[in-house]
Amino acid sequence: MGNASTETGARTGGAGNKVSRWFELRFGTGELKKTLMRRVFPDHWSLLLAQICLYSFVILVVTGIYLTFYFHPSSAPVVYDGSYAPLRGQIVSEAFNSTMHISFDVRGGLLIRQAHHWAALIFLAAMLTHVMRIFFTGAYRMPREVSWVIALLLLVLGMFGGLTGYDLPDDLLSGTGLAVVNGTLLSIPVVGTYLSMFLFGGSFPGDDVIGRFHTIHVLLIPAVMVVLIAVQIALSLRQGSAQYPGPGRTERKVVGLPLRVYAAKSAGYFFLVTSMIFTIAAIAQINPIWQYGPYRADQVSAGSQPDWYMGVADGLLRVMPGWEIDAWGHTLALDNLIPLLASAGLFLALGVYPFIESWATGDDREHHLLDRPRNRPVRTGFGAAWLTAYGVALLGAANDVIALQLNVSVNAVTWAVRIGLLVAPPLAYVVAKRWALGLQRRDRDMVLHGRETGRIRRLPHGEYVEVHQPLGRAELYTLTAHEQYAPLTARTAGDGPGAARRQPVSARLRARLSRALYGPGTQIPKPTPDEYRQITARHRS
Numbered sequence: 001m002g003n004a005s006t007e008t009g010a011r012t013g014g015a016g017n018k019v020s021r022w023f024e025l026r027f028g029t030g031e032l033k034k035t036l037m038r039r040v041f042p043d044h045w046s047l048l049l050a051q052i053c054l055y056s057f058v059i060l061v062v063t064g065i066y067l068t069f070y071f072h073p074s075s076a077p078v079v080y081d082g083s084y085a086p087l088r089g090q091i092v093s094e095a096f097n098s099t100m101h102i103s104f105d106v107r108g109g110l111l112i113r114q115a116h117h118w119a120a121l122i123f124l125a126a127m128l129t130h131v132m133r134i135f136f137t138g139a140y141r142m143p144r145e146v147s148w149v150i151a152l153l154l155l156v157l158g159m160f161g162g163l164t165g166y167d168l169p170d171d172l173l174s175g176t177g178l179a180v181v182n183g184t185l186l187s188i189p190v191v192g193t194y195l196s197m198f199l200f201g202g203s204f205p206g207d208d209v210i211g212r213f214h215t216i217h218v219l220l221i222p223a224v225m226v227v228l229i230a231v232q233i234a235l236s237l238r239q240g241s242a243q244y245p246g247p248g249r250t251e252r253k254v255v256g257l258p259l260r261v262y263a264a265k266s267a268g269y270f271f272l273v274t275s276m277i278f279t280i281a282a283i284a285q286i287n288p289i290w291q292y293g294p295y296r297a298d299q300v301s302a303g304s305q306p307d308w309y310m311g312v313a314d315g316l317l318r319v320m321p322g323w324e325i326d327a328w329g330h331t332l333a334l335d336n337l338i339p340l341l342a343s344a345g346l347f348l349a350l351g352v353y354p355f356i357e358s359w360a361t362g363d364d365r366e367h368h369l370l371d372r373p374r375n376r377p378v379r380t381g382f383g384a385a386w387l388t389a390y391g392v393a394l395l396g397a398a399n400d401v402i403a404l405q406l407n408v409s410v411n412a413v414t415w416a417v418r419i420g421l422l423v424a425p426p427l428a429y430v431v432a433k434r435w436a437l438g439l440q441r442r443d444r445d446m447v448l449h450g451r452e453t454g455r456i457r458r459l460p461h462g463e464y465v466e467v468h469q470p471l472g473r474a475e476l477y478t479l480t481a482h483e484q485y486a487p488l489t490a491r492t493a494g495d496g497p498g499a500a501r502r503q504p505v506s507a508r509l510r511a512r513l514s515r516a517l518y519g520p521g522t523q524i525p526k527p528t529p530d531e532y533r534q535i536t537a538r539h540r541s
Contacts, residue, residue, distance in 0.1 A: 011468045014210060017056070017231050017316075021369075026383055027137050039252045039256050039258075039259055040220065040255070040256045040257065040258060040530075041236075041254075041255050041256045041259070042242070042243035042254060042255070043256050043330060044244055046133050046137075049129050049130040049133055049251070050117075050130055051127050051266060052122065052123075052130075053123055053126045053127050053130055054150060054229065054483070056119045056126060056277065057225070057229065059119040059273075059274060060116060060119045060120060060123060061222065061275055063112050063116040063119065064116060064218065064222070064374055066112050067109075067112060067113060068217035068218060070098060070101060070106055070109065071095070071098050071099065071102065071214075072094040072095060072097070072098040072101045072275070073093070073094075073095055073168065073211045073213075073215075074094035074095060074212050075093045075095065075170065075205075075206075075207045075209070075211075076093065076094050076169065078091070078092060078093070078094055078097050079091055079092075079396055080097055080100065081093045082097070082105060083104040083105055084100060084104055084290050086290070087100070087293070088295075091294075092170075092189075092294040093170045093294065093295070094173060094208070094212045094296045095169060096116070096170045096289065097372040097377055098293070098474075099113075099169040099170075099171075099289055103290070104290075107267070111281055111282060114284075114287075115277055115281035117165075117166070117280050117281075117286050117287055118277055118280050118281050118284070119277050120158070120165060120307075121162075121307060121308070122273075125152075125308075125309075126276075126308070127155045129156055131151050131152060131350075134147075134148060134382060135144075135350065135354075136371075136373040136376075136379070136380060137242075137370040137371050137372075137373065137382075138367070138370060138371040138376065138379070138385050139242045139370055140532060141354070141358065141363070141364050141367040142358070142363070142364055143366050144235075144242070145354065145358075146231075147232060147235050147236070147408045149351070150228050150231060150232045150235075151232070152347070152350070152351050153228060154225060154228055154229070154232075155368065157221055157225050157228075157307075158225070159310060160475070161221040161222070161225070161309055162307055163177070163181075163456060164213040164214075164216050164217035164221070164308075164525040165217050166306075166407055167209075167213055168210060168213055168217065169287070169289045170210055170294065170295050171288075171289035171292040171293065171294060171295055172292040172294065172295050172296065172300075173292045173304050174289075174295065175205065175295030175296070175297070176300050176304045177304075178204075178205065178209065179205075179297075179300070180314065180317065181199075182196055182200065182204045182205075183338050184313075184339075185199065185334040186333065187334075187335075187337040189332060189341065192338050198298070199212060204297075205297050205310040212472075217374050222226075222430050231420050235440060240253070240254060241367060242368050242369065243255065243256065243368070244368070244369070244370050244372075245369050245372070245477070245478055245481040245482065246474065246477065246478055246481075247473070247477050247478075249369065249455070250366070250369070251368045253363060254368070262462050263419060284404070286507050288382050290346050292391040304402065308394065308415060311396075311398075312343055312380060312390050312391065312394055312397075313340070313343040313346075313393075313399035314396075314397040315351070315392075315393035315394055315395065315396030315397035315399075315417065316396065316421075317335075317336065317339045318397060318399055319393075319414050319417045319418050319421070320334075320335045320336075320339050320394045321335065321386070322335045323335050323338075338521065346389060346390065348368070349386070350386055353379075353382065355374055356513065357379065357517065359510060359513075360475075360482050360488070360510055360514045361485050361490060361514065361518070362510075362514075363400070365404060366448075367482070371482060372482065373436065374435075374436040374439040374440055375436075375440065375482040375523070377432075377433045377436035377437050377523060378433060378516065378517050378518075378522050379429070379517075380436045381428075381433035382429065383432075384428045384429060384432035385425040385426065385429040385432075386425070386426045387428075388424045388427075388428035389421065389424070390426045391427045391526050392420040392424050392501065393417075393421065394415060394421075394422050395417055396417035396421075396516045399413040399414050417480075437523070437524060440524040441524050444524055444525075444526065444527055445477050446475075446479065446529050447476060447480060447532065448532060449468045450467060450468035450469050450470040451469045451471060452466060452468060453466070453468060455471050470536065480527065481505070482526075483504075484518070484523055484525070485513040485514075485517075486518065487511070487515040487517070487518045488510060488514035488515075488516075489511050490503045490507045490510075490511040526538070
């Protein structure tokens with residue numbers, strides 16, 4: 001038995017070596033294999049968010065390919081004669097008819113269709129969380145600026161992919177969404193009418209929008225996303241993974257898992273994500289188009305809301321006053337244009353903030369250690385304000401449902417959202433910033449005085465003090481490893497009064513931004529080694 005096993009292993013190993021050598025000679029995989037085997041991958045739960053994005057995207061592609069075999073992207077009218085009795089005999093589009101066929105007549109079709117929809121929601125939820133994790137921890141700093149742009153582009157492309165996807169069935173809910181899309185396009189000055197005519201193939205609702213959305217949804221957006229994901233993975237392998245500060249971790253030294261362990265955990269995580277998506281798809285109904293019915297341009301379904309990721313745009317549309325400007329025989333629909341610009345500005349502000357921060361600090365060094373959000377109070381406050389604006393706008397997308405459930409006026413809900421959009425983000429900024437500063441102060445006290453034990457001791461002269469337990473070296477390193485920037489100042493160009501005003505506008509603006517980010521009131525000074533030695537010596541005495 002032993003000889004037979006040895007021979008079998010030799011034959012297997014020989015075949016494996018031949019395959020490995022074939023690839024190595026043609027693609028140079030040997031060096032890549034050696035590099036990967038030596039690479040160490042940080043192990044932290046928040047880093048799994050990127051894997052959720054990747055695995056849910058894989059499920060989207062696989063289920064999307066399956067659905068493509070049965071879906072007919074056409075607005076041509078047909079008579080429905082499927083298994084769903086209440087709609088039999090009605091005139092529907094081929095897109096709606098094929099979606100009903102997938103849901104009721106294709107074996108496992110409804111499960112695949114719902115898994116596809118749930119995977120899209122999970123992908124975008126994980127993508128948004130992943131982007132915010134990058135933002136709050138400063139993982140966008142040199143050399144990962146391109147990775148930050150790619151992550152944000154993947155989020156935006158995923159949103160448009162979802163928009164074009166749930167409009168394909170041509171049901172009443174998706175048709176209502178298309179009407180909103182058409183109104184938004186028409187509000188764009190000069191080119192809005194041409195964009196609408198091109199997209200819908202004529203006046204709304206047109207005859208070509210299903211086919212063109214299908215091309216965008218199935219070919220264009222996935223192709224771009226696949227390229228971006230490939231570039232993102234290549235950059236990650238080239239630059240390495242950023243890690244949280246801790247013992248033994250430096251800008252040049254990574255502490256984590258070897259490739260084989262990391263790959264095994266990732267494979268298990270893929271099956272876990274897949275099983276969760278299909279479990280949710282099996283027990284939670286989503287987008288039941290048979291309840292909405294086919295789209296008719298003269299009808300709008302009550303209580304219609306888009307998927308959550310588009311709620312920010314729909315919410316801004318709902319709470320925007322009906323402002324219009326008439327000039328030179330043309331009407332500028334501000335009630336659609338301003339929400340469009342505000343939605344785009346919200347994501348643009350998030351995208352450019354890292355570059356503004358880099359310019360304000362003048363830091364062009366490589367960073368492979370992540371920040372703790374508490375150590376960057378201004379950035380944390382800005383991120384909290386951004387999320388708050390997104391959340392308040394999302395509530396605005398459900399103003400009619402909220403009014404119905406709470407038995408209040410829809411106008412009252414609309415005004416509450418309008419006020420919230422103006423008040424809540426600045427309030428969130430202040431609260432988050434003060435919270436971060438409070439946590440910094442707590443860390444400083446723990447470094448200098450140790451952790452509270454709850455034990456009270458009486459000193460010889462009668463004073464009662466609480467006994468503190470000194471922190472270990474690992475905790476001390478984690479709490480003090482971060483770097484604190486000093487605000488930049490505009491260089492003086494000569495002596496005498498008014499010299500500072502002769503500086504370029506960019507230099508003065510840069511100095512002001514630097515003071516806003518790292519000036520007084522934006523960070524608690526770290527304990528110095530002398531302070532630590534003096535206080536710890538006092539405690540020991």
